[in-house]
Amino acid sequence: QLSTGFYASSCPGMPGAIKSAVESAVAKEPRMGASILRLFFHDCFVQGCDASLLLDDTPSLQGEKTAQPNNGSVRGFEVIDAVKAAVENLCPGVVSCADVLAVAARDSVVALGGPSWEVKVGRRDSTTASFTGANNNIPPPTSGLANLTALFAAQGLSQKDMVALSGSHTIGQARCTSFRAHIYNESDIDSGFAWTRQSGCPSTSGSGDNNLAPLDLQTPTTFENNYYKNLVAKKGLLHSDQELFNGGVTDPQVQSYVSSQSAFFADFVSGMIKMGDISPLTGNNVLYVDPNSTKYRPTSDEWSEARRREAWAECFWLHCLCSC
Numbered sequence: 437q438l439s440t441g442f443y444a445s446s447c448p449g450m451p452g453a454i455k456s457a458v459e460s461a462v463a464k465e466p467r468m469g470a471s472i473l474r475l476f477f478h479d480c481f482v483q484g485c486d487a488s489l490l491l492d493d494t495p496s497l498q499g500e501k502t503a504q505p506n507n508g509s510v511r512g513f514e515v516i517d518a519v520k521a522a523v524e525n526l527c528p529g530v531v532s533c534a535d536v537l538a539v540a541a542r543d544s545v546v547a548l549g550g551p552s553w554e555v556k557v558g559r560r561d562s563t564t565a566s567f568t569g570a571n572n573n574i575p576p577p578t579s580g581l582a583n584l585t586a587l588f589a590a591q592g593l594s595q596k597d598m599v600a601l602s603g604s605h606t607i608g609q610a611r612c613t614s615f616r617a618h619i620y621n622e623s624d625i626d627s628g629f630a631w632t633r634q635s636g637c638p639s640t641s642g643s644g645d646n647n648l649a650p651l652d653l654q655t656p657t658t659f660e661n662n663y664y665k666n667l668v669a670k671k672g673l674l675h676s677d678q679e680l681f682n683g684g685v686t687d688p689q690v691q692s693y694v695s696s697q698s699a700f701f702a703d704f705v706s707g708m709i710k711m712g713d714i715s716p717l718t719g720n721n722v723l724y725v726d727p728n729s730t731k732y733r734p735t736s737d738e739w740s741e742a743r744r745r746e747a748w749a750e751c752f753w754l755h756c757l758c759s760c
């Protein structure tokens with residue numbers, strides 16, 4: 437039901453507005469491109485790509501922001517709000533936050549030198565979130581290959597998609613707490629590289645936990661195939677990264693991306709499109725907007741439904757953009 441032309445008549449300026457807002461955010465801080473891409477991943481793996489990640493905790497709703505994989509780690513919500521504001525300026529009440537995030541993720545990849553693709557849109561925004569889903573569905577950096585593969589399979593994504601999408605770690609940063617055990621206690625790592633990373637990440641848990649290191653030691657603000665070159669050199673920062681090249685069945689796929697960036701880009705794009713298709717809310721599944729109208733007008737029935745959902749709904753409908 438998602439399609440590339442969903443807003444072609446209701447908001448033809450949407451792609452341009454998102455692109456320029458993302459470009460200016462990434463120009464200001466290149467890491468933001470990585471942070472936005474990750475927001476999309478963490479949204480899609482919990483209830484599908486429905487912007488559930490963007491909802492704040494309220495007295496009646498436990499959101500996803502404080503779940504283990506997100507807490508103190510996901511960032512960029514204010515940029516998503518700024519992008520949404522730019523779109524609202526053009527076409528009030530038309531484009532969902534879930535679609536804003538999907539398009540912004542693509543534009544982030546492009547802004548850092550990666551491939552482009554047509555983003556399918558038409559998603560509705562969720563009115564619920566899942567704290568336990570965020571904890572259970574998003575793989576931790578301690579995952580082995582089997583667990584990574586299983587968690588992607590649970591979302592309808594193949595092992596091949598998992599390896600290609602992990603190439604996202606060619607950009608962005610990780611906290612010491614995410615890679616400490618890998619650089620101190622494990623042997624599937626280049627010793628010089630482990631030594632280098634140890635200098636910014638104290639061995640004692642609780643000290644320097646939030647110190648950052650680049651996921652790709654060479655070019656963390658350029659989207660290319662360097663991530664796979666690092667893996668072959670045993671310079672994956674996370675335990676889960678190195679699992680993709682550690683004598684297992686995914687070694688040949690990693691090798692193939694080292695020799696062909698275009699093969700990586702093609703598989704990455706197809707993985708992103710599949711990830712964007714994870715159980716989308718469409719049609720009347722939730723209250724959001726009539727795609728045929730340029731302005732959202734809740735009917736009285738919709739209002740009473742929204743009222744039952746209490747405080748967050750108040751925020752959602754009346755006060756905020758996406759992240760609230």
Ligand code: HEM
Pocket residue numbers: 467469470471472473474477508509510511575576577578579584598601602604605607608609610611612614651674676
């Ligand atoms: C394969 C399983 C994956 C695991 C175990 C994993 C784990 C992680 C961890 C632990 C971090 C660092 C977080 C921190 O320390 O604050 C991270 C960062 C990141 N991840 Fe993943 N990830 C996976 C897949 C993906 C996928 C599929 C994408 C995108 C499609 C992605 C995009 C990113 C990006 C861009 C960053 C850097 C974010 C920033 O700098 O703000 N990851 N990931």
Ligand SMILES: [Ca+2]
Pocket residue numbers: 478479480481482483484485486487488489
């Ligand atoms: Ca979601």
